Amino acid sequence: MFYLKYRPQTIAEIDNSKVRELIIKILRSYHLPHAYLFFGQKGTGKTSTARIFAKAINCLNNDFSKEFSSKENIEPCNQCDNCLSIKNSNFADVIEMDAASNRGIDEIKNLIRETAFLPMVGRFRVFIIDEAHMITTEGFNALLKTLEEPPKTAFFILATTNPEKVPKTIASRCVQVSFGKASKSDLIKMLKKVAKSENLSLADNFYEIISRHCDYSFRDAVKILEEVAIQKITTTEDLESFLGIRGKDILLELVEKKDIQKTFAWLVEFSQNGGNFKNLIEDLLEELRVQLLIKRGLKVEVNREINLRLNEISLLMKLLLQAYQQLKYSPVDSLPLEIALNDFYNQTDKR
Ligand SMILES: Nc1ncnc2c1ncn2[C@@H]1O[C@H](COP(=O)(O)OP(=O)(O)OP(=O)(O)O)[C@@H](O)[C@H]1O
Numbered sequence: 142m143f144y145l146k147y148r149p150q151t152i153a154e155i156d157n158s159k160v161r162e163l164i165i166k167i168l169r170s171y172h173l174p175h176a177y178l179f180f181g182q183k184g185t186g187k188t189s190t191a192r193i194f195a196k197a198i199n200c201l202n203n204d205f206s207k208e209f210s211s212k213e214n215i216e217p218c219n220q221c222d223n224c225l226s227i228k229n230s231n232f233a234d235v236i237e238m239d240a241a242s243n244r245g246i247d248e249i250k251n252l253i254r255e256t257a258f259l260p261m262v263g264r265f266r267v268f269i270i271d272e273a274h275m276i277t278t279e280g281f282n283a284l285l286k287t288l289e290e291p292p293k294t295a296f297f298i299l300a301t302t303n304p305e306k307v308p309k310t311i312a313s314r315c316v317q318v319s320f321g322k323a324s325k326s327d328l329i330k331m332l333k334k335v336a337k338s339e340n341l342s343l344a345d346n347f348y349e350i351i352s353r354h355c356d357y358s359f360r361d362a363v364k365i366l367e368e369v370a371i372q373k374i375t376t377t378e379d380l381e382s383f384l385g386i387r388g389k390d391i392l393l394e395l396v397e398k399k400d401i402q403k404t405f406a407w408l409v410e411f412s413q414n415g416g417n418f419k420n421l422i423e424d425l426l427e428e429l430r431v432q433l434l435i436k437r438g439l440k441v442e443v444n445r446e447i448n449l450r451l452n453e454i455s456l457l458m459k460l461l462l463q464a465y466q467q468l469k470y471s472p473v474d475s476l477p478l479e480i481a482l483n484d485f486y487n488q489t490d491k492r
């Protein structure tokens with residue numbers, strides 16, 4: 142699996158440039174803070190970076206191994222016993238807890254008890270709490286004191302995709318590291334690196350297209366690249382249909398013709414083939430926006446002008462935007478788009 146094979150193992154390999162620079166600054170600081178909140182979208186490197194941090198401060202070969210040295214060389218070596226066992230997740234002093242399944246007061250109290258022990262093999266114990274926003278109120282309250290005055294040998298890294306659900310009292314005791322969303326340029330850099338090391342030669346527009354359709358997640362991007370390699374996708378057309386992008390053109394043609402039956406049949410097929418409705422709605426909106434600008438007299442480049450009236454385009458955009466917002470809450474992926482198109486046909490019929 143590419144996403145495991147290419148998990149960043151050193152600070153230099155963190156492709157999220159803002160995070161990389163901040164982590165370097167933190168590790169070089171004279172008084173290293175003991176509590177961190179890593180927040181940002183899924184697949185942006187929170188867990189990977191937490192493990193790199195744990196390796197860096199426990200490595201037997203960098204400047205953290207020398208008590209009175211300034212911290213110039215902070216990279217984990219990835220070769221000493223400590224680095225290797227952290228990498229293989231069998232280092233007794235790196236404790237990873239998934240708060241999604243250990244969220245209650247008892248689990249947190251156990252964890253706090255652990256923090257009182259001195260490191261067994263390393264210099265520091267690092268507690269990585271994933272999905273930290275899932276911790277219960279009682280759990281957070283119990284954790285508060287420990288975060289405020291952590292033992293000298295203990296570090297805490299809380300990782301979450303939902304920082305707004307972490308109480309302010311907890312967040313304010315942590316150094317906040319925002320992973321945000323993966324930027325297009327960082328994604329393209331990462332994809333090119335992986336492609337090179339896998340000896341894949343892809344057209345330049347592949348990187349561009351993947352970076353726009355991976356939900357701003359490094360993990361999703363590298364997974365798409367892996368599929369491209371496995372399925373030996375070589376043409377832009379095949380890549381676009383794999384990503385469900387070509388769906389937009391087919392669907393718009395059916396809508397132009399007001400072919401209600403075929404529209405819904407196509408949606409069912411798209412859904413059965415595992416098509417991504419979020420991407421599809423994004424692509425439709427992007428296209429309709431351009432078409433709207435053209436109808437408003439702007440000179441924008443476009444393959445062809447679609448045969449819908451201005452008020453139809455704007456109605457469809459409104460309905461699609463609603464559908465897009467409802468995707469998150471819908472029990473069935475296809476539902477919001479089906480409702481939007483149904484409403485569109487109903488409302489355009491009456492005019
Ligand atoms: N900054 C990055 N640079 C390069 N690759 C990355 C980066 N972040 C993530 N990846 C890729 O995505 C995979 C998952 O990363 P990781 O588990 O660290 O993300 P995460 O932010 O913890 O995600 P989640 O919120 O889903 O737990 C990595 O194994 C790697 O392939």
Ligand SMILES: [Mg+2]
Binds near residue numbers: 300
């Ligand atoms: Mg994670």
Ligand SMILES: [Zn+2]
Binds near residue numbers: 199200218219222224
């Ligand atoms: Zn090392």
